[in-house]
Amino acid sequence: MNLKELVQNNLKLNTSKIYFDEQMTKxxxxxxxxxxxxxxxxxxxxxxxxxxxxxxxxxxKLTVMGNGSNVLxxxxxxxxxxxxxxxxxFDFGDDxxxxxxxxxxxxxxxxxxKNQDGNxxxxxxxxxxxNIEIAQSLLKHELTGFEEISGIxxxxxxxxxxxxxxxxxxxxxxxxNVTVMDYNGNxxxxxxxxxQFEYRNSILSxxxxxxxxxxxxxxxxxxxxxxxxxKEYQNWRKEKQPLEFPNAGSTFKRGNGFIxxxxxxxxxxxxxxxxxxxxxxxxxGFVVNKGGATASDVIALTDYIKKEVYKKFQKxxxxxxxxxxx
Numbered sequence: 001m002n003l004k005e006l007v008q009n010n011l012k013l014n015t016s017k018i019y020f021d022e023q024m025t026k027x028x029x030x031x032x033x034x035x036x037x038x039x040x041x042x043x044x045x046x047x048x049x050x051x052x053x054x055x056x057x058x059x060x061k062l063t064v065m066g067n068g069s070n071v072l073x074x075x076x077x078x079x080x081x082x083x084x085x086x087x088x089x090f091d092f093g094d095d096x097x098x099x100x101x102x103x104x105x106x107x108x109x110x111x112x113x114k115n116q117d118g119n120x121x122x123x124x125x126x127x128x129x130x131n132i133e134i135a136q137s138l139l140k141h142e143l144t145g146f147e148e149i150s151g152i153x154x155x156x157x158x159x160x161x162x163x164x165x166x167x168x169x170x171x172x173x174x175x176x177n178v179t180v181m182d183y184n185g186n187x188x189x190x191x192x193x194x195x196q197f198e199y200r201n202s203i204l205s206x207x208x209x210x211x212x213x214x215x216x217x218x219x220x221x222x223x224x225x226x227x228x229x230x231k232e233y234q235n236w237r238k239e240k241q242p243l244e245f246p247n248a249g250s251t252f253k254r255g256n257g258f259i260x261x262x263x264x265x266x267x268x269x270x271x272x273x274x275x276x277x278x279x280x281x282x283x284x285g286f287v288v289n290k291g292g293a294t295a296s297d298v299i300a301l302t303d304y305i306k307k308e309v310y311k312k313f314q315k316x317x318x319x320x321x322x323x324x325x326x
Contacts, residue, residue: 033073144221
């Protein structure tokens, strides 16, 4: 029995949606990549637990992803099951323990108060909520603290996994706790310090854990000031970053004591291309898809960049984008 038949005969999901031989160009901001053998939009916790149980019992490879904004899918695609986490929530202090009980879990957690010390507001958001969605909801409720993060493409789950940041703020600065599921379907809540947040990294890249939701802390602010800051950062992104072409965000991590994009620029590499992949003429830290780029083009180009930077500066640079596939 092939994987498609196994899935059709055994996975009876509640609301999540299953697709076969799904082109990953439709699910990544790079618009690059071959097909996923099985692609599932996971909308609730119980469906995710069922998928994990199924993949464990049948020894099927599972790839978990968010909005696909920081990934490069290989041209050969992804074997097994790709689970795109679309679990959404925006909750002012609701007790997540009650939610878990309703979905068959015996675990309970302390209730998160709506207002702590009369100033800090704790909001619980789902891993599948997009950053811009959260930003707009916070603006509506006049809560500040998320403006710097608001323009980062992707979901909160992905932002937490890589400790995303911009304009001097990282997601770790806002996180109180994160609720995760391991690959055996067990759920636990982890406090900020347990997440081992580092520059563009967290415990999630070391252990097989899936973000379900997170409680973030904000302050009361002025709606006009919040809106102005969001517009300022949005305009900065439009001016400085190549948003007009498909890309996966910053291609390389910042170096230890140096700015990687600056070194690439000083190598004279802006505009250099291999196939449809090009080093942005606007920002040397971005590789963009100028049209028809393949994953092979991107990998060849990033390898060339690494070699040229090392040749000129004797600096090793590291990819920030995640490579998915076989």
